[in-house]
Amino acid sequence: MSPPELAGLYALTPDTPDTRWLEKVVCALLAGxxxxxxxxxxxxxxALRRAQAAMLQTLCRQRHAALIINDDPRLxxxxxxxxxxxxxxxxxxxxxxxxxxxxxxxxASCYNDLARAQNAAAxxxxxxxxxxxxxxxxxxxxPLAAPALLARARGALCLPVCAIGGITLENxxxxxxxxxxxxxxxxxxxxxxxAPARIRARASAYQQLFQETFFxxxxxxxx
Numbered sequence: 533m534s535p536p537e538l539a540g541l542y543a544l545t546p547d548t549p550d551t552r553w554l555e556k557v558v559c560a561l562l563a564g565x566x567x568x569x570x571x572x573x574x575x576x577x578x579a580l581r582r583a584q585a586a587m588l589q590t591l592c593r594q595r596h597a598a599l600i601i602n603d604d605p606r607l608x609x610x611x612x613x614x615x616x617x618x619x620x621x622x623x624x625x626x627x628x629x630x631x632x633x634x635x636x637x638x639x640a641s642c643y644n645d646l647a648r649a650q651n652a653a654a655x656x657x658x659x660x661x662x663x664x665x666x667x668x669x670x671x672x673x674x675p676l677a678a679p680a681l682l683a684r685a686r687g688a689l690c691l692p693v694c695a696i697g698g699i700t701l702e703n704x705x706x707x708x709x710x711x712x713x714x715x716x717x718x719x720x721x722x723x724x725x726x727a728p729a730r731i732r733a734r735a736s737a738y739q740q741l742f743q744e745t746f747f748x749x750x751x752x753x754x755x
Contacts, residue, residue, distance in 0.1 A: 536598040538659050538692040541738040542568040544718040547575045551584050560728035562595040564735025570617055572602040586611045605631050625655040644677035653689050664697025669719050682711035701737055708745040
């Protein structure tokens, strides 16, 4: 598989012990056009996380999508995932690069700190993530990052920039206009947990919004 484009909807999975349900809703996401998926499960034991991650890796391979593992470079290496996403307390980026190899995708959480993003870029990150952009239901105490930071990061770094935190289909466009090349979403997709068809439609709507907004902005800036 050719390297995925780090752009558009970046779906984050919710904590769930139900692997069959997770498979069903991720199939819906991928059918809706999502090509970037991050596996997160903060509550599962090692065996369940490995089983779920391996299942998602199979699905992503079938759909030519990229699977990124949250926090765990070893799990990413063991199942052959496309990469790993590291937060402040999730280990050394350079060590993850040595483990996963040059072709792996490594992302870094940078919160509201451009200097942290610059350090991550120097250490070999493939993308940087800022947020929370809005108050997040999963991390309500997270400090907020200003949309202007996305533009500053795009100007300072030769890397894709991801926006995360409290993002919905209704508030995503200003972030894309500000410079986000990726939009990380969890709750606004999986709120339709019993309706895979609605998850599929929501994913498709995000991709359409991104294409319309990003490419319109790009054309305006190059005219």
